[in-house]
Amino acid sequence: MGLVSAKEMLEKARKEGYAVGQFNINNLEWTKAVLSAAEENKSPVILGVSEGAGKYMVGYNTVVAMVKGMIETLNITVPVALHLDHGSYEGALACIEAGFTSVMFDGSHYPIEENIQKTKDIVKHATERGISVEAEVGSIGGEEDGVTGTGEVADPKECKMIADLGITMLAAGIGNIHGKYPENWQGLNMAVLKEIGETTNEIPLVLHGGTGIPDVMVREAISYGVSKINVNTECQLVFAAATRKYIEEGLDLKGKGFDPRKLLKPGYDAIIKVVKEKMDLFESSFKA
Numbered sequence: 278m279g280l281v282s283a284k285e286m287l288e289k290a291r292k293e294g295y296a297v298g299q300f301n302i303n304n305l306e307w308t309k310a311v312l313s314a315a316e317e318n319k320s321p322v323i324l325g326v327s328e329g330a331g332k333y334m335v336g337y338n339t340v341v342a343m344v345k346g347m348i349e350t351l352n353i354t355v356p357v358a359l360h361l362d363h364g365s366y367e368g369a370l371a372c373i374e375a376g377f378t379s380v381m382f383d384g385s386h387y388p389i390e391e392n393i394q395k396t397k398d399i400v401k402h403a404t405e406r407g408i409s410v411e412a413e414v415g416s417i418g419g420e421e422d423g424v425t426g427t428g429e430v431a432d433p434k435e436c437k438m439i440a441d442l443g444i445t446m447l448a449a450g451i452g453n454i455h456g457k458y459p460e461n462w463q464g465l466n467m468a469v470l471k472e473i474g475e476t477t478n479e480i481p482l483v484l485h486g487g488t489g490i491p492d493v494m495v496r497e498a499i500s501y502g503v504s505k506i507n508v509n510t511e512c513q514l515v516f517a518a519a520t521r522k523y524i525e526e527g528l529d530l531k532g533k534g535f536d537p538r539k540l541l542k543p544g545y546d547a548i549i550k551v552v553k554e555k556m557d558l559f560e561s562s563f564k565a
């Protein structure tokens with residue numbers, strides 16, 4: 278099927294009551310693992326690229342070329358969207374030019390009027406090319422500002438204002454946090470999520486910080502309109518743990534165990550396993 282916008286896959290997910298995973302990629306192994314898992318599970322998938330990861334992978338053009346090449350050579354038949362994660366205004370425009378099929382413009386740190394203006398502008402550029410747009414209201418907490426243990430909670434009225442701009446999907450802070458959740462985390466604010474779902478006209482909602490949210494909470498969030506769930510930290514943790522185990526067991530010192538294709542294989546396999554588990558949890562498996 279090749280690269281597609283995230284619009285159709287997310288609207289279908291919203292209507293049928295499941296969620297599509299966004300898995301962030303960092304390099305060739307990561308990308309191959311996520312694409313292979315999606316194909317094995319016959320699930321639609323969104324490859325997330327942060328601006329930092331884009332730079333690390335030698336720019337957006339390199340990322341587009343790598344993903345396109347893999348889709349072709351691996352014979353990937355499921356719908357794949359290549360999506361900029363937490364983009365700046367300039368970053369979103371650059372990805373639209375480079376051939377991404379979906380962009381997030383994160384204007385949540387601007388005053389709402391400025392967020393609206395900039396989001397509107399990105400929507401105009403993206404829509405001309407059939408590219409989906411994610412916008413954000415109410416910033417999502419991070420480890421560094423997780424002192425109170427909760428992320429910022431979005432105002433449903435502001436969510437409605439942004440949802441009405443012609444965006445494809447909306448990320449709203451509902452107490453979710455990037456990275457690991459602190460011990461005293463109070464959980465997702467389901468009342469606010471429900472209200473946002475009801476006031477934003479069936480637009481697919483996005484849940485960031487998918488690592489460490491209990492499964493029952495994930496399912497409840499999907500029932501209120503969450504159709505895209507971002508997973509990043511969890512893949513990093515299992516990749517690191519599997520690589521550590523390989524080295525600690527001294528396997529890199531045995532025979533040709535130092536070969537990078539062998540050294541990175543356990544981490545690669547660990548990512549595939551997590552991605553497939555998430556697809557089953559989000560119920561996107563066999564929905565491609």
Ligand SMILES: [Zn+2]
Pocket residue numbers: 363417455485486507
């Ligand atoms: Zn995020």
